Amino acid sequence: MAHDLTKSNQLKERAKKAIPHLTGTFSRAAPAFIEGVYPVYVQSANGSHFIDVDGNDFLDYLCGIGPITLGYNYKPVNDAIIDQLKSGILFSLPHPLEVETSELMLQTIPHAELVKFEKSGSNAVTGAVRAARHITKRDKIAYCGSGGVWHDWQAAMVSRDGGVPFFNRDLIKIFEYNDISGLEQIFEDNPEEIAAIVLEPTVYQKPSNDFLINVRKIADSNNSLLILDEIVTGFRFSLQGGQKYFNIKGDMVCFGKGMGNGLPISAITGPAEFMKAFDELWVSSTNNSETLSLAGTKAVITEMKEKNTISKCWENGIKLFEGWNKITDSYNLNAKMIGYPIRMKLECYDTKNQPSDSLKGLFLQEMVKRGIFMSPGVVFHSFSHTMDDIDFTLSNLESVCKFISEKISNEDYSSHLEGSLPKTIWTMKIPPTKNKK
Numbered sequence: 001m002a003h004d005l006t007k008s009n010q011l012k013e014r015a016k017k018a019i020p021h022l023t024g025t026f027s028r029a030a031p032a033f034i035e036g037v038y039p040v041y042v043q044s045a046n047g048s049h050f051i052d053v054d055g056n057d058f059l060d061y062l063c064g065i066g067p068i069t070l071g072y073n074y075k076p077v078n079d080a081i082i083d084q085l086k087s088g089i090l091f092s093l094p095h096p097l098e099v100e101t102s103e104l105m106l107q108t109i110p111h112a113e114l115v116k117f118e119k120s121g122s123n124a125v126t127g128a129v130r131a132a133r134h135i136t137k138r139d140k141i142a143y144c145g146s147g148g149v150w151h152d153w154q155a156a157m158v159s160r161d162g163g164v165p166f167f168n169r170d171l172i173k174i175f176e177y178n179d180i181s182g183l184e185q186i187f188e189d190n191p192e193e194i195a196a197i198v199l200e201p202t203v204y205q206k207p208s209n210d211f212l213i214n215v216r217k218i219a220d221s222n223n224s225l226l227i228l229d230e231i232v233t234g235f236r237f238s239l240q241g242g243q244k245y246f247n248i249k250g251d252m253v254c255f256g257k258g259m260g261n262g263l264p265i266s267a268i269t270g271p272a273e274f275m276k277a278f279d280e281l282w283v284s285s286t287n288n289s290e291t292l293s294l295a296g297t298k299a300v301i302t303e304m305k306e307k308n309t310i311s312k313c314w315e316n317g318i319k320l321f322e323g324w325n326k327i328t329d330s331y332n333l334n335a336k337m338i339g340y341p342i343r344m345k346l347e348c349y350d351t352k353n354q355p356s357d358s359l360k361g362l363f364l365q366e367m368v369k370r371g372i373f374m375s376p377g378v379v380f381h382s383f384s385h386t387m388d389d390i391d392f393t394l395s396n397l398e399s400v401c402k403f404i405s406e407k408i409s410n411e412d413y414s415s416h417l418e419g420s421l422p423k424t425i426w427t428m429k430i431p432p433t434k435n436k437k
């Protein structure tokens with residue numbers, strides 16, 4: 001049944017007159033979902049659920065676009081924030097929490113000898129790129145552009161790049177995940193010019209043919225730094241992040257979503273020989289030492305360690321991932337979860353094996369109508385998601401599959417859509433470098 005979205009829609013109309021693109025985050029705005037069917041504004045959230053402004057309850061599989069790793073309104077984190085709030089938020093001098101949370105990060109993250117806190121994932125990666133350029137005295141970056149992308153104000157690799165100086169386009173070279181020969185080609189074309197390779201240990205793909213080992217070797221043999229963007233993989237794939245999970249060592253490793261359960265915090269870590277660069281660089285911001293986020297993050301990491309939260313997330317994720325694919329398979333619907341049980345994505349194809357946005361839209365629409373909120377992009381879940389939540393999801397999926405296979409003939413999915421399909425937010429603009437041989 002469709003939800004009453006009266007208040008959501010009223011707020012959207014007001015936002016149109018007040019905020020560019022409705023909200024500060026592109027991927028949170030109404031056009032990123034099925035507009036007309038999805039709720040637009042959240043009122044509150046608890047555990048694995050949120051309540052929208054019209055009072056509708058949803059089981060949430062987007063988790064704040066990734067940061068809610070423990071769950072909404074999570075008591076030990078809330079308590080730490082409230083305790084700290086009583087002493088103050090931000091001061092004229094640093095607070096002991098900055099030292100304590102740094103020490104906790106250093107005990108947790110492999111090869112980390114120093115840590116610098118920032119406020120967003122974008123700033124952390126930008127800071128690491130800045131340090132790599134300074135250390136190597138080179139300007140160019142080899143960037144793995146096969147999925148997520150950081151939102152550097154100077155990054156020229158994606159659409160919506162108006163205002164980025166034109167010359168920046170020549171400073172960033174794109175290669176694709178698992179294409180080691182493309183990366184080799186970049187180094188061949190730009191000898192002694194590449195400051196760093198920047199990549200996520202994975203987006204959804206599995207590394208093949210020793211891809212990550214070879215990336216590390218290429219960085220070493222060219223005296224370039226390897227910057228790992230662990231904004232999503234950090235504190236999610238394992239407590240020690242993708243470095244541990246994939247057995248790869250980064251020279252600078254960036255964290256963000258995942259470490260603060262929704263608090264505005266990110267971090268750059270690495271061996272002192274590289275991190276010392278920040279002694280000299282003007283990479284600094286007033287709010288970087290804000291203590292509510294530090295207190296909350298300290299509580300998040302402590303909780304993850306003590307309760308082994310990440311292995312429970314894997315267990316639940318495996319049940320969801322495998323259960324989903326088994327059910328859609330049994331209805332002969334090509335609507336599969338791909339990726340990893342803790343970072344997955346729905347992909348839909350028609351009977352001619354062509355990607356089908358309308359089939360995907362229909363799945364999302366029918367799930368959200370049953371109170372299950374999934375985005376067209378990534379599916380995340382948190383420590384607060386229960387096995388009952390997964391069972392609820394799978395039994396609703398069963399009824400959606402039944403509906404689609406019984407009610408829809410000739411693959412006419414679009415005529416059953418009750419809203420508009422999600423709009424593309426960005427596209428990769430610079431084509432990937434391919435091996436010329």
Ligand SMILES: Cc1ncc(COP(=O)(O)O)c(C=O)c1O
Pocket residue numbers: 120121122123125148149150151200229231232256257
């Ligand atoms: C892989 C990756 N890196 C960096 C970022 C940027 O993080 P933030 O949005 O906190 O600036 C994102 C955001 O989605 C991301 O997915």
